Amino acid sequence: MQNLDWGHLGFAVRETHGVLVSRFKDGKWTEPARENGPVELSPYSLVLNYSTCCFEGLKAFRGADGVVRIFRPDENARRLRRSAEFLDMPAPSEEMFISMCEEYVRWNIDFLPPYGYNASMYLRPVLIGTDKQLNLKSPVEATFILMGIPAGSYSGAKTLSPVTAVISRDFDRAAPNGTGSYKLGANYAPSFHAYNTAHAMGFTELLFLDPATKTKIDEFGSSNFFGIKDGTFVTPLSDSVLPSITNKSLQQVALDLGYKVEKRVIPFEELETFEEVNACGTAVVITPIGTITDKPHLKGEEVTRVYHFGKDGECGPVSRKLYETLRGIQDGVVPDTHGWCYIVKL
Ligand SMILES: Cc1ncc(COP(=O)(O)O)c(C=O)c1O
Numbered sequence: 001m002q003n004l005d006w007g008h009l010g011f012a013v014r015e016t017h018g019v020l021v022s023r024f025k026d027g028k029w030t031e032p033a034r035e036n037g038p039v040e041l042s043p044y045s046l047v048l049n050y051s052t053c054c055f056e057g058l059k060a061f062r063g064a065d066g067v068v069r070i071f072r073p074d075e076n077a078r079r080l081r082r083s084a085e086f087l088d089m090p091a092p093s094e095e096m097f098i099s100m101c102e103e104y105v106r107w108n109i110d111f112l113p114p115y116g117y118n119a120s121m122y123l124r125p126v127l128i129g130t131d132k133q134l135n136l137k138s139p140v141e142a143t144f145i146l147m148g149i150p151a152g153s154y155s156g157a158k159t160l161s162p163v164t165a166v167i168s169r170d171f172d173r174a175a176p177n178g179t180g181s182y183k184l185g186a187n188y189a190p191s192f193h194a195y196n197t198a199h200a201m202g203f204t205e206l207l208f209l210d211p212a213t214k215t216k217i218d219e220f221g222s223s224n225f226f227g228i229k230d231g232t233f234v235t236p237l238s239d240s241v242l243p244s245i246t247n248k249s250l251q252q253v254a255l256d257l258g259y260k261v262e263k264r265v266i267p268f269e270e271l272e273t274f275e276e277v278n279a280c281g282t283a284v285v286i287t288p289i290g291t292i293t294d295k296p297h298l299k300g301e302e303v304t305r306v307y308h309f310g311k312d313g314e315c316g317p318v319s320r321k322l323y324e325t326l327r328g329i330q331d332g333v334v335p336d337t338h339g340w341c342y343i344v345k346l
Pocket of ligand 1: 057245282
């Protein structure tokens with residue numbers, strides 16, 4: 001076991017023993033190789049010129065029972081294939097994806113945080129198009145890299161402490177009929193400026209509306225939206241949000257706990273009716289949102305309205321229950337009745 005400060009890992013890159021790399025050439029993938037150091041890439045490669053890149057994020061946990069679990073890797077494998085299909089590029093099979101995740105965790109097992117620190121190993125599979133090609137063409141050659149870091153909470157913030165959000169009216173993360181529902185590298189760089197602006201104004205999260213009409217809630221920059229009201233879990237139905245695996249899992253947990261679930265269009269004015277609002281994603285499962293500020297311009301001082309959620313600066317009770325159940329399943333302390341966890345053979 002590595003000697004790390006497991007309680008304060010944050011989300012910084014802390015290099016493990018290396019990365020697993022497989023290359024697609026002449027119609028087949030090479031046997032995954034263990035590499036340590038820079039991965040070779042031609043300056044003419046498609047990814048450096050035209051951003052032919054998609055990726056995933058998932059986690060492995062060391063359970064209270066000592067069992068090592070990867071949470072829903074089959075879902076991530078399918079989502080990566082869907083992104084690659086959109087880019088018209090080769091992708092690893094579901095089986096190859098899962099077996100590389102498993103091998104990576106086994107190889108780097110001494111970097112997997114012990115149980116009890118609310119920490120895990122964050123796995124980052126990345127698929128890039130690597131043809132030497134300046135023509136605008138889809139890749140026929142690709143490199144699939146599996147990397148990972150031991151990770152605590154994404155921001156280093158206390159678990160379930162509510163944060164502030166602002167509606168993004170000046171910037172969109174997705175275009176109508178665009179790439180919002182795919183996990184492409186190219187979706188993220190264009191939102192950095194908006195995020196930096198929001199942070200400079202004192203907000204933690206940025207809430208995007210539907211890009212066509214700016215009247216409906218879409219999602220946060222790197223997490224889905226859900227609200228709770230009258231015992232119902234409500235989350236947006238939209239073509240431009242990423243289908244979050246955490247959100248999908250929380251919806252099932254909500255049903256299992258006896259709540260209703262609605263996936264539907266949410267006009268932003270409906271914000272005033274929610275008792276609890278959260279961002280959700282692999283990184284921290286749930287980030288409670290304390291306030292959402294609506295202002296015409298991100299950089300301006302004018303504020304149209306501030307919506308408040310939860311009481312006394314605490315995460316709402318329903319959201320907390322959903323969080324604890326899902327984290328319990330990942331840690332092996334709540335029964336995994338849906339067979340979500342993939343057990344790593346050590
Ligand atoms: C834009 C966006 N939405 C939502 C999510 C949450 O998805 P998941 O729960 O699969 O991590 C992410 C993170 O992957 C994201 O980048």
